[in-house]
Amino acid sequence: MLYFFIWAACTMFLSLWLTQEGGLNSTKTGIIFSAISIAAMCFQPFFGVISDKLGLKKNLLWLFIGLLVFIGPFFVYLFPALLKTNIILAAVIGGAYLGAIFNGGVGAIEAYIERISHLNGFEYGRVRVFGNIGAAASTFVTGHLFNTNPDLVFWIGTGMALLLAVVFSFAKTGKAEPQAVHTEKAEALPKGSTIALFKNRKFWMLMLYVLGVGCIYDVYDQQFAVYFTHFFSTPEKGTQVFGNLVTFQIFLEAIVMILAPFIINKIGAKNALLYAGFIMSLRMVGSSLADGAVAISLVKLMHAIEVPILLVAIFKYISANFDMRLSATIYLIGFQFSKQVGAIFLSTIAGNMYDTVGFKSAYLLLGSIALIFTLISIFTLSGSKLLLVKNVSAQKAS
Incomplete structure (x- = not known):
């Protein structure tokens, strides 16, 4: 919960912070996001392999917590100075730091949550809902502070990281089912x-699927907050409404996250991924057609009925089609890593499109591409439906 509080505080308004506080245009903002994706791409395979080798050990998570403590000094002192002096240096240092703790780190943390859930007989969605609660609380608080004192947002992040360190030091993984523990130990990775x-x-x-749909959607969402403020009389008013809307959206996500395991067990992981793909495509196209504050707000809320299904479905799809001992590696490379690869190129291209042809035309193109890949995935994704998690060897799956 505390990690996702920090994650939401620093990432939800990052594009606004880069344009308003950093003074960047959409193209340069895209360069920063591309750099973050490059760094995440470098970290994620390493995090995935290490996570699978560590199992339930906390070593990797302690690394993330240690880095998170410096989020305040980084955003208040170091990053603004770099942005004003050298955009390339800012992209390299900012990309490495933010790529490690957020774009790269969030996947490792979610994979750890999924492993704990699996070994203790819990549905991932029920555990992950606490992350939504933390993110919702974060956007409610930081959304109001951003217009008055954005530096305070990042100092709160540092404070939460210190609190997370205290809480995590007392946290126990719980007692896993004996059979699951035996399986984890007995079946070493070949x-x-x-x-x-x-x-x-x-x-x-x-x-x-991830590159053609998920990656396109992430790139679309990177600067959506900037586009959203254009529908209001002042950027400050738009930022305030955006913060409140995101808080409401994340609470909706929490509700859908609770229901997601039941929905996906009913329709199957493949159909759930296709559903998420159609919703993502519709939201992007809808953003290009929105003509007012109410319309763009409704389009934003579509995120709540898509992202919980996608997050749970991707783990269930992995469980149904791959060896569970490789779950973290598959999730971080096949899902998170592949998104970052595409974002490296698309973030800068999309940012340039926003400056040249405008957000509406860019969103229409991105939405159309995602829709095409969703349709292709009807025939390329595997349709096996698995209600109970079973180990399937990588060789047999191939």
């Missing part, structure tokens, strides 16, 4: 199992 994934057709088809 040598070359990670490399074997790249010979697996299902793995590449999953990456195709």
Whole structure:
């Protein structure tokens, strides 16, 4: 919960902070996001392999917490100075830091949550809902502070990181089911199992969906907050409404997250991924057609009925089609890593499009591309439906 509080405080308004406080245009903002994606791309395979090797050990999570403590000094002193002197240096340093703790780190943390949930007999969605609550509380608080004192937002992040360190030091993973623990210990990963994934057709088809739909959607959402404020009389008014709207949206996400496991168990992981793809495409196209504050706000709320389904469905899809011992690696490489690869190029291209042809035309193009890849995924994603998590060897899946 505390990690997602910090994550929401620093990422939800990042594009606004870069344009309003950093003085960047959409193209330069896209460069920063591309740099973050490059760094995340470098970190995620490493985080995935290490996470699978560590299992339930907390070493990697302690690394993230240690880095999060410096979020306040970074945004208040270091990053603004870099943005004003050298955009490339700012992109390199800012990308490395933010890519590690957010774009790269969030995947490792979600994979850890999923592993804990699996071993203790909980649905991932029920545990992840506390992350939504933390993010909702964060946007409610920081949304009001952003217009008055944005520096305070990041100092709150540092304070929450220190609190997270205290709480995490007392946290216990709980007692896993004996059979699950035995399986984790007895079935060590065979040598070359990670490399074997790249010979697996299902793995590449999953990456195709992620690149063509998930990556496009993430790039679209990077500067959506800037576009949103254009529908209001002043940027400050738009920022305030955006903060309140995101808070409401995340509470809706929490409700959908609770229901997500039941929905996905009913319709299957593949259909859930296709549903999420159609909603993402519709939201992007809808953003290009919105003609007022009410319309764009309704379009924003569509995020609440898509992202919980996507997050839970991706883990269930992995459980149904791959070896669970490689779950963190598959999630971080096949889902998170592949999104960052595409975002490296698309973030700057999209940012330039916003400055040249405008947000509406850019969003219409992005939405159309995502829709095409969603339709292709009807035929390329595997349709096996699995209600109970089972281990499937990587060789057999291929």
